[in-house]
Amino acid sequence: MPRWRELPEELDPQVREFTGQLRRIVERSGMSVVAVADRTGYSKSSWERYLNGRLLPPQRAVEALAEATGAGAHHLITLWELAERAWSRSENRHDVTMEAISVAQARAAIEEFAPEQGKRNGHPSEKAVKGAEAAEADRAAAPPGPERPRMPTAAATAPPTAPYPGAAPSAPGVPAAPDSSEEGRGGRRRMALFAGAAVGSLLLVAGAVFLVGTGDGDDGKPVAAPKTAPATTAPSLPRGVKCAGKGCTGKDPEAMGCGGAKAITSANLTVGTAYVEVRYSEICGAAWARITRAAPGDQIRVSAPGGGGGASVSRSGEVNTGGEAYTRMVSVKTIAQATACATLTSGARGCTDRTANG
Template identity: 30%
Template sequence: MTSAPPASPLPPECARLVETLRELRSRSGLSLAALGSRTPYSKSSWERYLNGKALPPRQAVEALCRVAGEHPGRPTALWELADAVWSGRAGAPSAEPAGGESAGEVQEIPDAHGAAEAAEAVGGAATLAPAPPVRPRTPAGATASGAGRSARRRARARHLGLAALGALVCAGVFALTLALWPTSGEARPARETTHADKASQADQPDKAEKREKVVVGCRGAECTGRNPVQMRCGAGETPRTLRTVRTEGRTLDIRFQPRCGAAWVRMWGQRVGDRVEIVTPGVKAQREVIDDAYETGQRRSTPMAAVSPSATGEVRACLVRKGGGRTCFGPGD
């Protein structure tokens, strides 16, 4: 693994990988410390990977996909591209034939026109490496040893040309596959609704409504301590915001999802050392601790606490600042 990052700013291939890793980490709902305990890589290692300071090993990308419930195909494909750029292999010049050159010998070059057409056929994802220079033809009277060396050089040049063409075709196919690879959460084009569809939905409104609803992952007491994003309690039917409080640059929302029967606090603008709690009647307080700088730059949520719709007025949220200071509020304050 390359420890030193490429020159700033990050190349597009590396930036796309970092962005994808951050999305997976956010989807997992895990802090960097929790991520370090769930994978073979430490909290400090994840901080470097997620901030683009170091290229993660391929195994780290696969481990993050497992904890986030994501198929590893697209993230590992992005890792392959980032690794080629990070290590410098993507920009390495083509190797020249070994051995000394004799003045006046002929060296054939690869068919650059054919290679360019092959690259264009697969999407133009790669560019041709510069062809070796053309040498003047061997003058009459050249020695037999010089002719033998020239033949060997021509054979090596042909082999290099074929290898370069094969690499270009493989790179193009790989880029085309990556472009067509389905990603989680991508919207599919909607099919045009026909008159028959409209009539069917009018006859069966309940079934049409059920198809549009998102199936939540928990209800009531089983939601306590669970992540609202992973349980899809924040998707589909919009959760209710019971109260919003802004204090010292922080914004905190008390959220309630009737279908899950649970409440939580959503926050942004938080600072290192903040502790945010959600308290509901008869349920142990659930809290989220901001323990590193990475967690201050994204929206975070506490675990959920079960609550019935009739008791939402008794829900309380508390912000405990590092070094002291506690602010609590509820829907009726």
């Protein structure tokens, strides 16, 4: 009877229940993981991930297991659907958490360079708001009198007038006597508030000019804006598929959701007693090599042409135990671009597009 690893503590309860059911079905069947892989068409390493809660199997794999063991497919698929929804919720929570962390880091970086006074992130600072509220309270509490301008205007160039009723007008060039009234103090507070806001705005503009530059070169001519790559939209991938094209090169096909029912065998041959395949996923735009009925030490390799006429790209794998192995993926544009080659410990060699016996 197989000895299972402890399931991850963070595993969702519905995923945990479904994985436990898979284990019980395998135990009752008396089959090893290798035998389950042979009967279902999914690799031994994939079933190890499924039965240890590291990866949720595709529906086709669950149906193949039910058929191979005689288990009730309807009940098992129902459990799989519940587990699949729980697995998706867990992935969404992870994505939202990572997005929130990124937003928090971006805000922290912006606030590090924001001015101490004036506006911050497009809104008045707390200090400015409190100052405005205090000035408004002073104005409301002041005795009735003529309205004084809140900001200097063109009227400042007009002939001097008395600052308040009964006061003598000040001579040109001579500052008026300090106003000790509540209205005067309120006016000074308002002027200080607006002056602080103006200084903050100037600092913000100066910082933007310093970071972006004036737009003129050393010869006084406008500098052309830097060329940026056109915005591209990431391709929409089916649920569970995590890469496409060049993004799949060097990655595990099962972990990226490219294997199982999403892949086909595009080429194959027999080398000695080993069975060699090229596995191709159109959704992922990638291929890999798989070898079964092999011995420990047998090697497998997948190759594909490099982009733009460059050197070919290849990935290799080696059989350890269980009689099978597969490589990581290489990006391909067509089903015929990938080639799988095997080198056995017996000395036999062969490739899907040619064979050679040594």
